[in-house]
Amino acid sequence: MSEGSPVIVKLDGVERHFGAVRALDGVDLVVGAGECVGLVGHNGAGKSTLMHILAGTGTPDRGTIAIGGTLETAYSVARAQKLGIRCVFQELSLCPNLTVTENTRISHAALKGPGWRQRSTALIRAKLDEIFPGHGIDPSDVVGDLAIGQRQMVEVARAFTVTDEPLRLVILDEPTSSLDAHTAGQLLAFIGRARQQGISTILISHVLGEILSTCDRVVVMRDGRVVASDTASSFDRDRLVGTMGGARHRDGDTATRARTRGQTPVKVRARPRNQQGSAELVAHAGEIIGLAGLAGHGQTRLLLDIYGASTHRRPGVEIDDPVALVAGDRQTDGIFPLWSIAQNIGIRSLAGLKRGWLLSAEREQALARAWQAKIGIRTPDLDNNILSLSGGNQQKVLFARALGSDARIILMDDPMRGVDIGTKLEVYDLIRAEAGKGRTFLWYTTEMDELSHCDHVYVFRNGRIVADLAHSELTEEKVIQSSFEEAGDRARERAS
Amino acid sequence: MSAIRTLLARPWIWSYIGALIVWLAAITFTGGYGAGGMITAALSLAVFMVIVGIGQMFVITLGPGNVDLSLPANIGLASAVAMKVMGGSNSMIAVGLIAALASGMAVGAFNYLLIRALRIPPIIATLSSSFIVLSIDIAYGRGLQIKPPPAFADFTNIQFFGVPILAIGGAIFAFLAGIALQRMIYGRSVLAIGQNMRAAWLAGIPVERIRFFTYTLSGALGGINGALLAGYFRGASVDIGNEYLLSSIAVVVIGGTSVAGGKANVPGIWGAALFLVLLLTMLNTFGVSAGVRLLLTGLIIVGVITAAGGQKALR
Numbered sequence: 001m002s003e004g005s006p007v008i009v010k011l012d013g014v015e016r017h018f019g020a021v022r023a024l025d026g027v028d029l030v031v032g033a034g035e036c037v038g039l040v041g042h043n044g045a046g047k048s049t050l051m052h053i054l055a056g057t058g059t060p061d062r063g064t065i066a067i068g069g070t071l072e073t074a075y076s077v078a079r080a081q082k083l084g085i086r087c088v089f090q091e092l093s094l095c096p097n098l099t100v101t102e103n104t105r106i107s108h109a110a111l112k113g114p115g116w117r118q119r120s121t122a123l124i125r126a127k128l129d130e131i132f133p134g135h136g137i138d139p140s141d142v143v144g145d146l147a148i149g150q151r152q153m154v155e156v157a158r159a160f161t162v163t164d165e166p167l168r169l170v171i172l173d174e175p176t177s178s179l180d181a182h183t184a185g186q187l188l189a190f191i192g193r194a195r196q197q198g199i200s201t202i203l204i205s206h207v208l209g210e211i212l213s214t215c216d217r218v219v220v221m222r223d224g225r226v227v228a229s230d231t232a233s234s235f236d237r238d239r240l241v242g243t244m245g246g247a248r249h250r251d252g253d254t255a256t257r258a259r260t261r262g263q264t265p266v267k268v269r270a271r272p273r274n275q276q277g278s279a280e281l282v283a284h285a286g287e288i289i290g291l292a293g294l295a296g297h298g299q300t301r302l303l304l305d306i307y308g309a310s311t312h313r314r315p316g317v318e319i320d321d322p323v324a325l326v327a328g329d330r331q332t333d334g335i336f337p338l339w340s341i342a343q344n345i346g347i348r349s350l351a352g353l354k355r356g357w358l359l360s361a362e363r364e365q366a367l368a369r370a371w372q373a374k375i376g377i378r379t380p381d382l383d384n385n386i387l388s389l390s391g392g393n394q395q396k397v398l399f400a401r402a403l404g405s406d407a408r409i410i411l412m413d414d415p416m417r418g419v420d421i422g423t424k425l426e427v428y429d430l431i432r433a434e435a436g437k438g439r440t441f442l443w444y445t446t447e448m449d450e451l452s453h454c455d456h457v458y459v460f461r462n463g464r465i466v467a468d469l470a471h472s473e474l475t476e477e478k479v480i481q482s483s484f485e486e487a488g489d490r491a492r493e494r495a496s
Numbered sequence: 497m498s499a500i501r502t503l504l505a506r507p508w509i510w511s512y513i514g515a516l517i518v519w520l521a522a523i524t525f526t527g528g529y530g531a532g533g534m535i536t537a538a539l540s541l542a543v544f545m546v547i548v549g550i551g552q553m554f555v556i557t558l559g560p561g562n563v564d565l566s567l568p569a570n571i572g573l574a575s576a577v578a579m580k581v582m583g584g585s586n587s588m589i590a591v592g593l594i595a596a597l598a599s600g601m602a603v604g605a606f607n608y609l610l611i612r613a614l615r616i617p618p619i620i621a622t623l624s625s626s627f628i629v630l631s632i633d634i635a636y637g638r639g640l641q642i643k644p645p646p647a648f649a650d651f652t653n654i655q656f657f658g659v660p661i662l663a664i665g666g667a668i669f670a671f672l673a674g675i676a677l678q679r680m681i682y683g684r685s686v687l688a689i690g691q692n693m694r695a696a697w698l699a700g701i702p703v704e705r706i707r708f709f710t711y712t713l714s715g716a717l718g719g720i721n722g723a724l725l726a727g728y729f730r731g732a733s734v735d736i737g738n739e740y741l742l743s744s745i746a747v748v749v750i751g752g753t754s755v756a757g758g759k760a761n762v763p764g765i766w767g768a769a770l771f772l773v774l775l776l777t778m779l780n781t782f783g784v785s786a787g788v789r790l791l792l793t794g795l796i797i798v799g800v801i802t803a804a805g806g807q808k809a810l811r
Contacts, residue, residue, distance in 0.1 A: 311702070324700065333695055334695055336687075336692055336696075337691060338687075347684065347699045358679040
């Protein structure tokens with residue numbers, strides 16, 4: 001914190017319990033004006049709970065909140081809004097049936113009377129242009145029609161719009177997890193500019209590089225406590241990971257295996273719908289195939305086409321084995337919120353859980369227990385509701401559902417969104433082990449690190465495959481180049 | 497003690513408690529006179545609500561917007577079809593039942609076709625199909641009351657120690673439906689679709705096949721109900737199913753099934769059906785006029801749904 005800058009937020013000894021679980025166990029936090037604080041920790045460390053308290057959506061069981069030096073006794077969402085504290089949560093909060101303009105109006109009561117629509121449109125457009133130049137979003141677009149990355153951009157831009165209420169602190173919970181590298185960079189640059197205008201930010205991210213490069217100060221949480229708080233320059237990646245208590249990143253172990261293609265039979269052959277030329281995605285048994293490129297450029301679409309081909313024949317897609325999909329957008333594509341963890345795991349394998357005519361509860365439990373052990377789902381009881389798990393553990397349930405099934409082809413739709421690094425490393429190992437047993441993986445990811453786990457990578461742009469890279473020729477530069485480059489890919493397409 | 501607590505934690509128990517209270521109120525008023533008869537009558541009438549209620553439950557559990565409003569017309573047509581095919585002859589009873597079942601299934605399948613092929617919301621699709629079915633019924637039945645075969649009419653009125661045979665059949669059927677809901681792939685699939693249709697599809701559930709089956713099942717149960725009603729009331733008529741529009745939905749909701757889908761409850765349907773029938777009996781014994789009776793029934797249903805829905809609002 002820079003010397004003498006006024007304190008915006010001061011939390012003292014904040015505690016929050018959910019039943020026997022201590023989500024927050026006495027947290028102190030100070031944020032100064034114009035300061036960017038990075039908040040890191042494993043899933044379930046208490047980051048989101050803490051931010052909910054700061055945003056007024058959760059109340060602490062113990063402890064005090066002071067905003068701008070005044071002790072807040074009846075802190076609430078409305079109060080937070082009035083004091084200029086905004087939040088961009090991990091679970092997107094825009095109304096999907098309304099337009100971008102209308103969603104902007106929702107958080108600005110001042111936009112009323114005749115002409116509110118124009119003013120709201122101008123407000124959000126200006127902010128989108130400022131943060132994400134070249135965003136391609138029209139404020140009259142209905143939010144439900146936008147890609148998840150674009151929704152996230154609207155959400156972020158909306159949080160930074162100002163009408164009659166002040167803007168002092170914006171909490172960004174995993175804002176870059178559904179953005180591609182380019183837009184994420186735009187956002188991080190904007191955070192730097194906002195800081196100069198005296199706007200503070202709290203940035204929660206699992207991408208440690210962006211925390212270290214963007215933030216002034218880093219706060220590390222573990223098991224509901226703050227375990228370290230220091231200037232960003234005093235941390236490096238290893239120290240951060242070590243402080244979080246996570247496994248260290250193992251470099252090198254992915255690069256060692258080299259395999260020649262085509263020794264195993266082809267399991268998937270798929271052409272994107274508007275592909276020109278002969279390029280197609282090919283996956284052999286036991287391969288991990290990466291789908292790369294900027295977010296929302298047709299990767300998910302192709303995965304869904306492949307998935308759909310498992311029940312209905314589809315031109316341009318051939319698959320040779322049962323398919324399962326691991327959703328990245330947990331809430332809309334993955335989870336059954338009324339069910340237990342065990343039921344959520346078993347749903348893809350119902351036919352195998354039968355004993356005679358009926359589903360066997362023991363078999364369901366056995367399946368769930370086996371995968372709990374294998375993938376490390378942290379829960380005291382598999383009969384607990386799925387929502388009792390943190391986001392990362394919910395994602396593990398979705399992995400267990402797919403890997404526990406009879407599927408030999410596993411499609412993964414950017415499944416590591418908002419998952420902590422420890423979980424990621426565990427899942428990477430598991431994927432590699434399963435591929436070793438002959439399962440085929442198609443893996444859409446926006447993170448460069450994850451592509452290095454793939455045997456072969458297809459880069460997508462505008463719904464087409466524009467590059468086709470073997471593991472040995474894979475570099476970040478090449479992926480980025482083909483994601484953006486306009487001229488070169490035509491030639492490459494013809495060559496392939 | 498803990499057994500009682502776990503019993504009270506089950507949502508369906510409240511419908512039985514409600515039924516009990518209403519019954520006690522009625523026999524207190526009559527001074528204990530007709531207590532057993534009331535239960536017999538309630539069981540006989542409740543079973544019809546249970547049969548269509550279970551079909552409606554599966555449909556509602558498919559998720560928001562799913563409801564079968566064609567049941568009354570479906571019941572009316574099936575009752576006419578059954579009676580005409582039976583033609584008053586004992587030897588044709590089985591054929592008539594099959595014909596009623598087929599008629600009901602056809603209506604259910606037609607509903608699904610409207611929903612799927614024309615992408616009409618279920619509430620509109622089933623309502624409009626009910627007008628079509630009603631017109632067919634009027635043209636087909638010509639408003640004539642056809643008597644059921646004597647053996648069929650007698651069968652629907654058999655009782656063992658005051659328990660109607662239909663109620664026993666209805667209890668067995670409800671038990672099987674409960675098994676299908678909780679322990680079979682079909683029921684699991686319905687529950688999954690009701691929570692999140694897209695996630696269900698992505699988890700490998702044949703969503704459209706299950707929806708088709710569910711609407712057809714609801715239609716089939718409506719058809720059977722029509723035939724049984726015609727036997728019990730000794731004749732088919734166009735408006736024989738009218739009361740089952742409201743009551744099929746009411747028993748589902750009072751019985752603890754979530755209107756938002758994904759959560760269903762079979763035992764509660766029996767409790768809710770008994771509650772609704774006994775409520776009418778009670779109001780009758782109080783000598784309340786028909787208008788007030790309807791008013792009170794409506795208010796009580798609203799009250800029960802509000803009370804039962806209260807705990808769900810948390811999420």
